[in-house]
Amino acid sequence: MMISQKPLEIINITTHSNRIKTFYLKLKDKIKVIPGQFMMVWIPDAEEIPISISYFNGSTIGLTIAAVGETTRKIHELKIHDHLYVRGPYGNGFKIPKDISKIWIIGGGYGIAPLLFLARKVSNMNINITSFLGARNKDELLFYNQFKLFGSVFVSTDDGSEGFRGDVATLVEKYVNSLKADLIYACGPEVLITKLIKLAYSHNLNLQASLERLIKCGIGLCGSCCLDPLGLRVCKDGPVFPLKILIKINEIGSYHRSSSGMKVKF
Amino acid sequence: MSINISLGTLALRNPTILASGVLGTTASSLIRVYKSGAGAVVSKSISIKPNEGYKTPVIVDLGYGYINSMGLPNPGLDEMIAEFKIVKSRKVKLFGSIFASDIDEFKYLASKLTDYVDALELNLSCPTKIDVGLEMGKIPWMVEEVTREVCNTSKVPIIVKLPPLVTLINDLALAAEDGGASAVTLTNTAKAMKIDVFSKKPILQGVYGGLSGKALKPISLACVFEAYKVLSIPIIGCGGIYSWEDALEYILAGAKAIQIGSAIATEGLGIFKKICFGIKKYLKENSINKIDDLVGIAHRR
Numbered sequence: 001m002m003i004s005q006k007p008l009e010i011i012n013i014t015t016h017s018n019r020i021k022t023f024y025l026k027l028k029d030k031i032k033v034i035p036g037q038f039m040m041v042w043i044p045d046a047e048e049i050p051i052s053i054s055y056f057n058g059s060t061i062g063l064t065i066a067a068v069g070e071t072t073r074k075i076h077e078l079k080i081h082d083h084l085y086v087r088g089p090y091g092n093g094f095k096i097p098k099d100i101s102k103i104w105i106i107g108g109g110y111g112i113a114p115l116l117f118l119a120r121k122v123s124n125m126n127i128n129i130t131s132f133l134g135a136r137n138k139d140e141l142l143f144y145n146q147f148k149l150f151g152s153v154f155v156s157t158d159d160g161s162e163g164f165r166g167d168v169a170t171l172v173e174k175y176v177n178s179l180k181a182d183l184i185y186a187c188g189p190e191v192l193i194t195k196l197i198k199l200a201y202s203h204n205l206n207l208q209a210s211l212e213r214l215i216k217c218g219i220g221l222c223g224s225c226c227l228d229p230l231g232l233r234v235c236k237d238g239p240v241f242p243l244k245i246l247i248k249i250n251e252i253g254s255y256h257r258s259s260s261g262m263k264v265k266f
Numbered sequence: 267m268s269i270n271i272s273l274g275t276l277a278l279r280n281p282t283i284l285a286s287g288v289l290g291t292t293a294s295s296l297i298r299v300y301k302s303g304a305g306a307v308v309s310k311s312i313s314i315k316p317n318e319g320y321k322t323p324v325i326v327d328l329g330y331g332y333i334n335s336m337g338l339p340n341p342g343l344d345e346m347i348a349e350f351k352i353v354k355s356r357k358v359k360l361f362g363s364i365f366a367s368d369i370d371e372f373k374y375l376a377s378k379l380t381d382y383v384d385a386l387e388l389n390l391s392c393p394t395k396i397d398v399g400l401e402m403g404k405i406p407w408m409v410e411e412v413t414r415e416v417c418n419t420s421k422v423p424i425i426v427k428l429p430p431l432v433t434l435i436n437d438l439a440l441a442a443e444d445g446g447a448s449a450v451t452l453t454n455t456a457k458a459m460k461i462d463v464f465s466k467k468p469i470l471q472g473v474y475g476g477l478s479g480k481a482l483k484p485i486s487l488a489c490v491f492e493a494y495k496v497l498s499i500p501i502i503g504c505g506g507i508y509s510w511e512d513a514l515e516y517i518l519a520g521a522k523a524i525q526i527g528s529a530i531a532t533e534g535l536g537i538f539k540k541i542c543f544g545i546k547k548y549l550k551e552n553s554i555n556k557i558d559d560l561v562g563i564a565h566r567r
Contacts, residue, residue, distance in 0.1 A: 003327040007464050040323075044465035048322035084462070087327065116548040217325045222336055223289040224309070231289070231298030250344040259309075262293040262341040 002029055005042050007083035011060065017139050019079045021076055022054060022064040028104035031057075035118035036187075036210055036240040038091030039063065039220045039252055042085040044080070046071040050215040050235070052114035052187070053089060061086075064142070090218045091239050094118050094208055096125065100182040101171050103127055105147070106196060108168050108188025112142040114210065123150045130154070130179060134168025134188065141228035154180060166198040176203055185207065190266060194253030196247050207243040211254055224261070227251055267546050271305070271522055271557050273500045274448040276385055277522060278305035278359060281545070281557055282513070282538045284312055285364035285504055285527035286387060286427070292342060293352035296360065298451060299528050301540035306359035308525065309346065311389040313365055314375060316342035320472040326460040331481030331506070332528050333458045335472030338365060343378055350382040361425065365389040365400060369415050378418045385422050385448070386431055388412065392427035393476045395456035403454075406441035411446025423448035423497060425502065430456045430485045439493040439501075451502040451525060452493055453486040479528035482506045487519055494520025494562050510544020517545075517557060518564040 012024040025074035030232070033056040041063060042048035049071055055062025063084070067076040078084065094114075103122065107115045112133055119129055128152040135141035138161035147153045155163030156171040164171045169192050178197060186196050187210040213225035213234040220236030227234065228251040246252065255263045283306045289295045290310035300307050319339025326333045340346065346362075353360050362383040364375040376386055390403030390412065402408040409426065417424050424562045426442035428435065430453035442450050455476025460469045486505025493501060503516030504525035513524045529537050545557070554560060 003329055004460075004463065005323065005326065005469055035384060042323055042469075044467050047471070048324075069338065085462075198519050216319075216336070217334070219325070219327065221288050221332075221528065221531050222334075223291050223295050224339070226289065226295040227290045227293065228294045231292065231294035231296075233289075233295075247552055252527055257292075258341075260316040260341045262316055 001031060001089065003038075004086050005048070005085040005087055007085050010078060010082050010084060013080060015136075016064070016142055019068070019140065020064060020066045020142060022062050023054065023078070024060050025086065027059055027061055031089065031217070033061070033089045034093030035121055036114055037089040037091050038239065039086045039088035039161055040090065041065075041075070043074060046074045047199065052089075052210070052239075052264070054113035054117050056117060064110060066110045088218065091235055093235065094185055094240050095242075097183065101127060102181050103129055104172075104179070104184045105129060105131045106168060106172055106184060106186040106188070106192075107142075108134070108192040109136070109140070110142060111188030111210070116143045116146055116187060118185055119147060119150045125197070127165060130181070132156070132168050132172050134171070134192070135162075168232060169193060169199070170256040171198060181205060186210070187243050190253055197252065201247055202241055203232060207246065208240055209246055210239045211241060211252070213237065214217075214259060224257070224259070226257075237250075267548050269542055269549070269557055270320035270548055273425075273502070274423055276448070280305035280538075280542045281517070281523040282541050283361070283502065283523055283525045283527035284308055286389065287334075287336065288527040288530060290363070293349040296353050297356050297358055299535060299538075300356075300358040302527075302535040303542060305523065305538075306361055306384070308361040308387055309350070310340050311338050311363040311365040311392065312340050312343060312344050312346045312375060312379070313338065314371060316340065316345070320470070323372050323469055323471060323483060326469055326475065328460070328481065331477055331479035332508055332531075333460055333470065333475035333477050335470040335475035337472050341377060347378065347382055350379070354382055359386050361385045363387040363427070365378070365392060365553045369412050369565075371551050372412055372416050373419045374492070376416045380419070380421045383422055385425055386416070386420055387427050387451060388416060389427055389454070391427055391454040393429065393455055394473060398453075399485070403427075403438065404432055406437040408442040409438050410445040413442050413447050426446070427451040427454050429454045430482070430489050430505070434495045435489045435493050439497050443497055443499050447499060449500045449502055450487045450493065450497070451504050453505055456482060456485060478506065479493050480506045480508065483512060487515055490516055490521050491519040491564065493532040495567065507538075510541045510548065513541050513545060514548060514560070517560050518563070520562040522557070522561050
């Protein structure tokens with residue numbers, strides 16, 4: 001664990017689309033990382049933000065970052081040999097039970113990023129992987145070719161430029177009765193997660209999903225990412241939660257909280 | 267063996283209290299911390315209007331402590347009252363922390379919150395925000411005046427939270443007592459900062475932050491020891507408590523209760539029960555009946 005903001009050298013950058021790049025950083029310390037965990041990422045004169053880990057091989061860590069705000073746009077200007085400051089990894093990642101043989105991986109938008117790291121890990125464990133990937137359009141569809149290496153891949157895009165036209169939850173629904181899985185792993189927009197919780201619950205399927213809330217401290221102290229009604233912290237108790245917990249978190253799909261702690265409806 | 271204590275008219279099931287600023291914004295979180303074993307929980311400091319706080323980075327982890335500059339984020343009085351109603355419906359011992367720019371604002375907050383809390387804690391000492399109200403904690407006559415005015419407005423006991431690293435902690439603590447406070451919390455975090463040597467810039471967006479955790483413990487402990495010599499009202503010790511031994515040090519120095527914050531990051535929410543268990547075991551092994559018999563014992567010569 002890197003406790004304090006520490007500059008790490010960027011040794012490679014992959015550009016996936018106009019908006020999305022993966023930054024590969026050279027690690028100085030030995031750290032343990034589980035898929036689904038995140039790092040707090042910072043550069044001077046910008047904000048510190050949580051980014052999930054999309055690649056890890058012991059000496060290099062990959063962070064896939066979409067340029068969606070001021071800070072992420074500044075990060076996108078960085079070149080190889082520049083530095084990104086990181087601390088972490090933080091949070092609880094995806095759990096891989098011993099007795100599973102068939103899984104679904106369902107990702108939407110840049111929520112697909114941490115799932116690639118998961119798929120890589122699971123692919124070495126003799127587990128059958130079926131992936132469902134959703135994006136706005138073909139250009140923004142992340143890691144399609146990489147996921148193909150691990151098994152069947154079903155794709156949806158909002159504009160129909162690749163695969164099924166519509167959202168990935170609807171695509172999954174089409175196959176839910178014909179395909180079987182011991183466990184579903186999911187990450188993506190809250191509207192997707194909300195639908196998947198309902199789907200998994202009604203079809204008696206097991207699910208682990210990653211949630212997103214405003215994370216400020218990242219270490220379970222400040223309370224900005226607390227979820228109602230259990231008071232679970234996304235940064236410490238999550239970001240990945242199992243179905244039996246997800247069904248109890250009644251704010252999912254309904255509201256989140258602003259920087260001041262005020263409720264904001266989705 | 268019981269470890270319940272009383273702070274004036276306030277009876278607590280045990281001496282461990284959630285410190286203000288930590289996990290204290292939502293009802294869900296406050297209830298969770300109380301259920302995990304705290305004797306009482308203090309909310310995040312509340313202002314009349316919503317406050318977003320500073321932008322990130324808001325925390326630096328030094329390994330031997332944290333420097334945070336949250337900047338007192340809170341959704342404002344009305345939203346917090348809604349949260350407090352839920353907390354109180356679950357029979358949680360709740361202290362509301364408040365901060366303001368002047369005495370009138372403090373009085374207004376106290377009058378609005380007094381029906382929903384068991385006590386109010388006046389934050390007169392947050393080092394991360396430069397505000398008149400938060401500088402009051404350094405000036406004895408101001409501490410006395412604001413305490414007296416708020417006590418006259420409030421139906422519930424008033425606790426005054428004071429800063430460390432001040433010239434005379436005794437004068438400030440006595441000013442709170444003279445103003446009518448039921449207890450003082452010693453201490454808040456200490457003003458601190460961290461500079462990144464590569465960019466040559468402060469890391470925290472708020473530049474200054476408050477030092478908490480292990481590095482703060484000996485400093486706050488000395489404040490408690492010093493103030494105990496002159497005070498008649500109870501002291502709540504706060505700063506870097508990670509174990510029952512840390513808690514006991516504060517009690518021996520003169521604290522009747524203790525607050526826990528930073529330690530939750532690494533020790534988890536089980537820390538409240540763990541500390542209570544340790545204190546109980548200590549009392550039993552030393553045939554001591556109650557915590558009161560240990561308060562301030564380190565002053566004996």
